[in-house]
Amino acid sequence: MDLSQNFLQEIKSLIVQSRENAVRSIEHHRTMMYWYIGERIFNEEQQGKERADYGNYLIKYLSNQLQPEYGSGFSTRNLNWYRQFYRTFPNVNSLRSQLSWTHYRILLRITNNDKREFYIAETVKNNWSIRQMERQINSQLFERLLLSNDTESVLAVARNETVPKNPTEIIKDPLVLEFLNLKRESSYYEKDLENAIISNLQDFLLELGNGFSFVARQKRIHLDGDDFFIDLVFYNRLLQCFVLFEIKTHKLSHEDLGQLQMYVNYYDRIEKVAHERPTIGVLLCADKNDAVVKYSLPENNNSILASQYQLYLPSEEQLLNEIKKDLETVDKKKLI
Template identity: 70%
Template structure:
């Protein structure tokens, strides 16, 4: 007897989906349990707030009573975290079932409410794993997007309240490529960097931002008998356009900008469909002079973007200094 193979596939999918839903449901109940514990601790602490160090005493006492029976999840440090969880997210009905407890723990490290709203929206929209959310927080995605955007715009795009109308609304400068595993002290050929990006394509798409899909590498372009090769070609469904990335392991030159401009012009005239928007070109470079970029390109152009890449995540102090410098520069313009 021949059995339709689709029934086996369908049932396997039902089992996998049901298991995933069950895991999410259990995790959400755990999250709610921690929230209610935090709320109860906070309420009791408020009752005795006139007594010095009552909060510390209460946490210590609760841990001594709970930990022997219920395990390390009720250590003083964890109980303090549950209390903090309630204070940061004081409305239980606002807790998102799409977020796991691990993700909420990561969000507790984000002090600014607008930043938390941004990361929550992006996590849900992009179905980020806990590891992906952690990387985006520690690479300061929110601050990097603020370099060329205002807070309202960044949040609106994250929450799907508006579609990005400008590539700079989703493309970051600098881009952090620490996941490539390349040592920053070593010199690399452009081909080495390109190969590493292809090997780690999923992580690179995450760093690129929302809506990107891979199209081609070393895309051959024929122009009147001459051949040229664009390093990487992507498509962005939000912007509805092709995105060409040229990799430069040296300091950016005006010749590099001219080369990418030619590729962008070719795609606009030969590949772009009538309903699509103009092609975007990204020069991913080791170093750049913003003045050279500014004077090489026409004023107010939006199709060519120079983004510096870094092979390591910065320290918090380094990033704050860099972001503040960029913001000051942006405000002066």
């Protein structure tokens, strides 16, 4: 009997999907078990709250009784995690089946409620793995988005409550490219950076954020006998527009902005179709002068952005300082 390959592939897909569902179900039940253990420990502690050391005594007692029979998952350290899990997420209905216990362990380190809610929403929406979520937290994604947006807007986009209308709601500044494994002390040609991005395209798309898909590199455009090449072309389905990236390993200049504006104009007039929104150009540069960007572009500019790239993970202190500077700038404008 000659059975089709499609039939065989369908059976294989059913097997793989069922196994994945089984693993997710087991993981979710394990997470729920830890939540209920944390709840029980917490409630028992409250009954003995007149004794300050009762909580520590209870955790040690439980660990001594459970660990020999059930293993290291019931060490004093882990039992403390389960108690914190319940205290951080007191409503069992708020737990998301898409998140594993390891996801939650990482989220428990975040003390800011808005920040934690943002990463939960984005992880569920984008189906981030543990590694991907941890990388986004370590690269300070939430803080970087706050550099050009307010908390409510960032959370609304993350929860799918609103569709991004402004490119600054998605395009981050700085873009963190530590996954390229390029040494920040070294000098690179634009081609080196472009090649490294293409070689790590999946990680670059993750860094860009929601809705991006790769279209082309070194896109050739022919203008009355002259050839020009756009470094990277993407499409964003949320913004419903093309996003053009020009890579500059030197400090941004007004000539760079003019070149990118020409590419954006070309795409708007030749490539864009009626239902699509205006093209966005992003100048990915090693360094930039915000005043040069401001005065090189029209006041109502929404099409050209400059984003500085970093080849290493920023510290939270660095980004908080940037947010503070942005807030001071806004306050000065209000006084004028």
